[in-house]
Amino acid sequence: MFSSMIFRERSRIIHYNNILNSLTFLRHMGGGPRTFPGGLNKWQWKRLHEKQARQKEKRLLDQEKELYQARVRSEIRSKIANPDSSVHEQNVNSPNYKPLSPKEHIKALADRFMKEGAEDLWNEADGPINSPSPQQLARIESNHTPINLRRVMSGQNYTPSNQVSEISSDLSYNKRNTRHYSVYLHPDNRYKLLNVRNYSVRTSRVRYRKNDSSSSDYGTDDDEGFLVKKMKDGNLRGPRLSLVVSSDGDGKGSDDDDDEVEKKMMMMSSAALGKYDIKKTKRIPLEMLEDEDDLSLHVQAIRNEFNKRRMAEKDGETGDDDSILSPKRFDECNISPLTIKALTLAGYVQMTKVQDATISACLEGKDALVKAKTGTGKSAAFLLPAIETVLKASMNDTAKRVPPICVLILCPTRELASQITAEANVLLKYHDGIGVQSLVGGTRFKVDQKRLETEPCHIIVATPGRLLDHIENKSGFSARLMGLKMLILDEADHLLDLGFRKDMEKIADCLPRKRQSLLFSATLPKEVRRVSQLVLQREHVYINTVGLGPETHNKVNQSYLIAPHEQHFQIVHHLLKDHIFQAPNYKVIVFCTTAMMTSLMFSLLREMKINVREIHSRKPQLYRTRVSEEFKEEKQLILVTSDVSARGMNYPDVSLVIQVGVPVDREHYINRLGRTGREGKGGEGILLLAPWEEYFLEEIKDLPLHKSSSPHLDPDMKIKIEKSMAKVDPSVKEAAYHAWLGYYNSIREVGRDKTTLVELAKGFCDTIGLEKVPALFRKTVLKMGLKDIPGIRVRK
Numbered sequence: 001m002f003s004s005m006i007f008r009e010r011s012r013i014i015h016y017n018n019i020l021n022s023l024t025f026l027r028h029m030g031g032g033p034r035t036f037p038g039g040l041n042k043w044q045w046k047r048l049h050e051k052q053a054r055q056k057e058k059r060l061l062d063q064e065k066e067l068y069q070a071r072v073r074s075e076i077r078s079k080i081a082n083p084d085s086s087v088h089e090q091n092v093n094s095p096n097y098k099p100l101s102p103k104e105h106i107k108a109l110a111d112r113f114m115k116e117g118a119e120d121l122w123n124e125a126d127g128p129i130n131s132p133s134p135q136q137l138a139r140i141e142s143n144h145t146p147i148n149l150r151r152v153m154s155g156q157n158y159t160p161s162n163q164v165s166e167i168s169s170d171l172s173y174n175k176r177n178t179r180h181y182s183v184y185l186h187p188d189n190r191y192k193l194l195n196v197r198n199y200s201v202r203t204s205r206v207r208y209r210k211n212d213s214s215s216s217d218y219g220t221d222d223d224e225g226f227l228v229k230k231m232k233d234g235n236l237r238g239p240r241l242s243l244v245v246s247s248d249g250d251g252k253g254s255d256d257d258d259d260e261v262e263k264k265m266m267m268m269s270s271a272a273l274g275k276y277d278i279k280k281t282k283r284i285p286l287e288m289l290e291d292e293d294d295l296s297l298h299v300q301a302i303r304n305e306f307n308k309r310r311m312a313e314k315d316g317e318t319g320d321d322d323s324i325l326s327p328k329r330f331d332e333c334n335i336s337p338l339t340i341k342a343l344t345l346a347g348y349v350q351m352t353k354v355q356d357a358t359i360s361a362c363l364e365g366k367d368a369l370v371k372a373k374t375g376t377g378k379s380a381a382f383l384l385p386a387i388e389t390v391l392k393a394s395m396n397d398t399a400k401r402v403p404p405i406c407v408l409i410l411c412p413t414r415e416l417a418s419q420i421t422a423e424a425n426v427l428l429k430y431h432d433g434i435g436v437q438s439l440v441g442g443t444r445f446k447v448d449q450k451r452l453e454t455e456p457c458h459i460i461v462a463t464p465g466r467l468l469d470h471i472e473n474k475s476g477f478s479a480r481l482m483g484l485k486m487l488i489l490d491e492a493d494h495l496l497d498l499g500f501r502k503d504m505e506k507i508a509d510c511l512p513r514k515r516q517s518l519l520f521s522a523t524l525p526k527e528v529r530r531v532s533q534l535v536l537q538r539e540h541v542y543i544n545t546v547g548l549g550p551e552t553h554n555k556v557n558q559s560y561l562i563a564p565h566e567q568h569f570q571i572v573h574h575l576l577k578d579h580i581f582q583a584p585n586y587k588v589i590v591f592c593t594t595a596m597m598t599s600l601m602f603s604l605l606r607e608m609k610i611n612v613r614e615i616h617s618r619k620p621q622l623y624r625t626r627v628s629e630e631f632k633e634e635k636q637l638i639l640v641t642s643d644v645s646a647r648g649m650n651y652p653d654v655s656l657v658i659q660v661g662v663p664v665d666r667e668h669y670i671n672r673l674g675r676t677g678r679e680g681k682g683g684e685g686i687l688l689l690a691p692w693e694e695y696f697l698e699e700i701k702d703l704p705l706h707k708s709s710s711p712h713l714d715p716d717m718k719i720k721i722e723k724s725m726a727k728v729d730p731s732v733k734e735a736a737y738h739a740w741l742g743y744y745n746s747i748r749e750v751g752r753d754k755t756t757l758v759e760l761a762k763g764f765c766d767t768i769g770l771e772k773v774p775a776l777f778r779k780t781v782l783k784m785g786l787k788d789i790p791g792i793r794v795r796k
């Protein structure tokens with residue numbers, strides 16, 4: 001059908017070409033307009049159209065070729081997977097073709113359950129793939145007597161009295177490698193396979209032991225007996241089977257058993273049985289899997305909730321409405337029970353306000369633009385709908401060999417991508433088979449590709465640059481993106497900023513238009529709201545949980561300090577020492593303007609024997625990840641960083657944020673400050689500015705900052721700092737000078753003419769102990785507009 005369509009399309013193109021040629025000829029003879037759209041002459045116009053027609057024809061040919069190759073591949077695959085299957089090879093057009101009967105259909109589908117890789121047929125309604133714990137195993141074993149599998153396979157009429165325990169060695173609940181099938185006794189003492197309830201597949205295939213059986217009496221009903229028939233035939237390759245039989249001891253089975261059997265029958269997996277599904281209740285009762293762990297989970301959940309309520313009440317008493325929690329619980333909204341279980345384990349019972357406000361809208365499939373304060377749980381607010389989207393899509397897409405990527409989450413930094421991936425993994429704990437992967441720069445591209453091919457990947461968390469590399473690599477990645485159901489932009493305002501805009505436009509062009517888009521941020525300037533149309537539908541909902549008050553938290557004490565630039569290093573040291581003394585469990589982030597300024601500040605503080613770490617873009621990714629993890633875990637540590645850590649990073653219990661030098665803009669200030677005072681806790685923020693940077697205070701005048709007086713600086717300490725600075729590698733200082741000049745030269749609002757700026761830069765050089773102003777490349781000088789400015793040295 002496709003080839004005939006393509007053929008028709010090609011004939012149409014050839015026909016158009018002919019018409020075009022004759023028209024051109026007529027024009028050449030004197031007819032037709034002399035100029036064509038775009039100011040082209042008729043020859044240019046003709047050439048343009050010929051070129052377009054050739055391109056279109058080539059595209060169609062390529063498409064035809066791809067289709068042909070795909071068909072050949074799929075035929076080969078189906079032959080390999082099912083060499084003797086009549087079902088698969090039946091051609092719809094062949095005279096022998098007849099539709100499957102419902103029974104055959106169920107059999108064919110159930111047959112697939114037995115094959116390696118059949119996980120895609122299953123949904124979470126089938127219960128977790130994980131194996132029971134040893135306690136569960138004990139319970140199962142005490143309630144269920146094992147069946148003699150050999151006897152079953154040999155077809156002997158089976159009763160519990162003639163069972164032997166050989167099978168117990170096959171009752172292996174190896175976490176990844178076992179499928180667990182339950183077989184229940186029917187009152188007529190013949191077993192029935194009723195419930196394929198818990199499985200996963202051996203990675204190394206195990207051929208099932210053949211038996212010396214001859215009898216054919218292996219069950220009464222074909223629909224239930226075919227599985228065992230397969231086993232008997234020795235066809236069954238793949239998972240080791242564990243068959244357990246429900247027994248009341250006398251082997252007869254009571255009426256109750258019968259009801260139970262009936263009930264269990266109704267709960268047979270529906271993952272791929274479509275309308276032949278006879279299951280009344282969707283969820284298989286997990287009582288056999290629920291063990292003491294789950295009880296402790298419940299206790300933990302109650303305890304968490306109790307604590308949170310107490311905290312909320314306390315907030316109420318003090319008249320503080322800064323609590324981030326809403327009274328609504330996660331189990332009150334339409335979230336998969338397995339996710340709720342993971343949430344409970346992670347200590348999430350009540351939703352935060354932003355989660356309460358957004359989750360239901362997102363679950364309804366609406367596009368949304370969400371603004372909520374820093375540290376209020378936006379990540380879970382978008383991850384939960386993302387997981388639901390995957391679950392819904394995987395129910396519909398069970399047959400695809402390589403499942404498409406359902407959800408794409410974009411964020412501006414690598415550390416943030418890793419953090420979101422980790423949080424997604426926490427929420428997916430009980431959703432076996434659903435995978436989340438992160439694609440970020442600084443890692444090996446080939447490793448990404450291999451992982452994408454071999455591991456489940458329904459959710460991608462990526463930084464824009466690396467994602468584009470994959471899209472442009474033509475490795476089939478863009479094809480997988482065509483199944484995308486949801487696009488999420490975390491730190492949306494930053495991603496739609498000029499710095500990322502081009503990449504975002506390219507990415508948006510490669511995504512299917514029919515999708516849900518969610519944009520989240522703590523700050524949303526007006527311009528960003530306008531360009532949000534790039535990804536959002538016009539009819540999106542706008543959810544703002546910040547309200548009309550300040551975008552920062554009331555519990556975070558904010559102050560600013562104005563002091564000459566040359567005192568900044570000493571003031572930072574002083575503030576740190578002071579804070580360490582006051583807060584024994586301190587955890588501080590010091591933000592610097594650029595990567596190289598960060599490196600200089602770090603080197604100096606390290607020389608001063610302060611317990612510091614650094615993160616910025618000039619550090620290798622492995623190092624960044626290690627430091628980021630360490631700072632998450634540890635206390636009594638100081639992180640010196642550039643803006644790579646300004647957004648989204650959730651470092652628990654940061655007690656103080658110091659911002660040295662003017663931030664790029666108001667949004668940067670708010671997001672940097674937002675690293676403290678998370679989850680409704682308290683914190684402190686200090687902004688340290690030079691007198692000529694004071695203009696910035698105007699931009700944040702609506703925020704509750706108060707002025708701090710400059711601290712008394714110890715002259716002895718000044719000498720110590722100068723000595724330590726002298727020990728810092730000169731190349732670090734030179735790079736810091738270049739970065740300093742570049743940064744302030746790029747900030748229009750600094751409002752200094754170039755000569756004054758270069759003079760200030762010279763002052764910075766003196767402060768850091770550089771005798772000579774470092775020379776710049778001529779190209780850089782020209783680019784920065786500093787040609788002929790006194791005080792600038794050009795490299796020869």
Ligand SMILES: Nc1ncnc2c1ncn2[C@@H]1O[C@H](COP(=O)(O)OP(=O)(O)OP(=O)(O)O)[C@@H](O)[C@H]1O
Pocket residue numbers: 347348349350351352355372373374375376377378379380521522647648649650674678679
């Ligand atoms: N419902 C909840 N109950 C308890 N804690 C929660 C809940 N939701 C999120 N959290 C916790 O709140 C903290 C902040 O969450 P998150 O990092 O998602 O905030 P955010 O709003 O995305 O912040 P930012 O604006 O900085 O990106 C995390 O430690 C997270 O574990």
